[in-house]
Amino acid sequence: MDRREFFLGGAAALSVGAAWGTNAFAQQAAAINLNVQNASFDLGKGITHGLVSTVSNAPPPVLRLRKNQLAKLRVSNQLSDYTTMHWHGLRIPNKMDGVPYLTQFPIGPGSSFDYEFTPPDSGTYWYHPHCQTMEQMAHGLTGILVVEDENDPQFDAEIVLNLKDFHLDKNGGLDTPYTKRGAARGGTMGNVMTSNWLQNPTYDAPAGGIVRLRIAATDTARIYRLALSGAKGKVVAIDGHATDLVPWPTKDAPLILAPGQRVDMAIQMPEEGRAVTLNHHALSGSRALAQLRPVGQSLKHQLRDLPALPRNQLPEPDLSAAETHEFLFGWTPEADPQNNGWCGSLGYSFWSINKTPWPGDAEPNVGPLAEMKLGKSYILRLRNESPNDHPIHLHGLVFKLLRSNKREIPQIWTDTAHLLKDETMEVALVADNLGDWAFHCHVIEHQKSGLAGYLSVV
Numbered sequence: 001m002d003r004r005e006f007f008l009g010g011a012a013a014l015s016v017g018a019a020w021g022t023n024a025f026a027q028q029a030a031a032i033n034l035n036v037q038n039a040s041f042d043l044g045k046g047i048t049h050g051l052v053s054t055v056s057n058a059p060p061p062v063l064r065l066r067k068n069q070l071a072k073l074r075v076s077n078q079l080s081d082y083t084t085m086h087w088h089g090l091r092i093p094n095k096m097d098g099v100p101y102l103t104q105f106p107i108g109p110g111s112s113f114d115y116e117f118t119p120p121d122s123g124t125y126w127y128h129p130h131c132q133t134m135e136q137m138a139h140g141l142t143g144i145l146v147v148e149d150e151n152d153p154q155f156d157a158e159i160v161l162n163l164k165d166f167h168l169d170k171n172g173g174l175d176t177p178y179t180k181r182g183a184a185r186g187g188t189m190g191n192v193m194t195s196n197w198l199q200n201p202t203y204d205a206p207a208g209g210i211v212r213l214r215i216a217a218t219d220t221a222r223i224y225r226l227a228l229s230g231a232k233g234k235v236v237a238i239d240g241h242a243t244d245l246v247p248w249p250t251k252d253a254p255l256i257l258a259p260g261q262r263v264d265m266a267i268q269m270p271e272e273g274r275a276v277t278l279n280h281h282a283l284s285g286s287r288a289l290a291q292l293r294p295v296g297q298s299l300k301h302q303l304r305d306l307p308a309l310p311r312n313q314l315p316e317p318d319l320s321a322a323e324t325h326e327f328l329f330g331w332t333p334e335a336d337p338q339n340n341g342w343c344g345s346l347g348y349s350f351w352s353i354n355k356t357p358w359p360g361d362a363e364p365n366v367g368p369l370a371e372m373k374l375g376k377s378y379i380l381r382l383r384n385e386s387p388n389d390h391p392i393h394l395h396g397l398v399f400k401l402l403r404s405n406k407r408e409i410p411q412i413w414t415d416t417a418h419l420l421k422d423e424t425m426e427v428a429l430v431a432d433n434l435g436d437w438a439f440h441c442h443v444i445e446h447q448k449s450g451l452a453g454y455l456s457v458v
């Protein structure tokens with residue numbers, strides 16, 4: 001795929017070839033090469049060099065896999081630093097999870113790693129490195145992974161938005177994406193907000209049509225507060241999984257999307273000439289992130305005629321038999337910086353889980369935060385005793401939100417629990433996937449300064 005194809009926009013142009021041919025549901029494994037490399041791109045301040053992508057002149061592409069079909073992804077490292085690739089939200093075998101030292105050795109310069117897995121769930125997921133995470137993600141290496149389902153309803157169009165910031169100097173060069181001050185607080189925000197590496201881009205969609213908008217928050221720090229103006233719609237999935245429990249967001253009650261999280265919206269496009277805008281409603285003011293432009297004669301389709309998204313088969317926890325594990329997320333600033341081996345450290349440590357700062361990915365003989373028995377149900381009580389938000393992400397498993405001490409929360413299935421200041425949340429899961437599963441804050445500066453660990457399913 002080249003830059004021109006990328007800018008054609010829309011689902012077809014964003015998908016990776018090789019996989020499906022003309023018969024969309026052929027029983028054929030997707031074979032995809034991802035060549036991690038430096039890239040150059042105009043982010044709106046002239047050409048920025050030293051970005052990281054899987055092509056030289058465009059963002060990492062949207063990958064399209066099929067539910068219950070084998071995918072083979074060869075990740076080749078053409079950088080001078082180490083890397084790995086993590087498939088965020090996918091419940092796949094532990095060996096394929098891409099966590100350095102925990103599930104694989106980091107991929108060295110000039111080396112490659114073959115990832116092979118069969119996604120069990122459809123929906124909107126994403127991929128990013130888990131080694132040199134801070135630099136490589138901040139410099140662009142985040143891509144959307146769509147798992148298609150043969151029972152997906154037909155939309156008139158699909159638009160995929162990868163939301164992330166860049167940290168640029170006044171000449172368009174890359175600035176350091178982290179600061180000690182940011183790491184100790186809510187993370188260091190970028191100064192250029194993008195959708196698919198573009199500032200407030202416009203995508204055409206059929207007037208009067210029903211559009212599927214897939215949005216992923218892949219920034220290293222920013223918590224998005226999203227609402228759409230100019231069109232009606234509904235939230236149809238959160239973090240990959242279909243739901244009807246989440247209300248349509250408004251300017252005054254936006255959808256909070258923390259780093260790592262995704263939302264799927266079904267949108268009723270208006271008539272030609274009207275504007276549809278995705279906005280970030282920060283407390284300090286609103287900001288347009290992307291435009292959907294209605295084009296053509298109205299299709300006159302109605303949102304109410306849209307069938308529900310297919311449900312993923314998720315393991316319902318048995319709450320009456322569930323054992324509870326407690327996790328305290330807090331501030332423990334006296335620790336040594338993490339020992340991450342080939343995978344990069346910020347040089348300081350501030351955060352902890354259960355008062356223990358993560359000593360580092362490459363630190364030997366570090367045990368799990370908790371052990372869970374295969375097939376058993378558990379409640380995780382997640383307590384944030386800090387004044388900062390922490391989107392807590394668990395690899396390899398899916399959990400259901402149960403309750404919070406601070407607010408009403410929908411009982412959705414997710415891989416990321418977004419804890420507000422002083423919030424305690426209880427979530428439930430079935431430990432149905434063997435292995436050591438990384439468990440960390442997705443504000444990368446928090447992850448890389450102590451707020452990380454892992455859970456073992458044995």
Ligand SMILES: [Cu+2]
Pocket residue numbers: 389390391441442443446447451
């Ligand atoms: Cu955090």
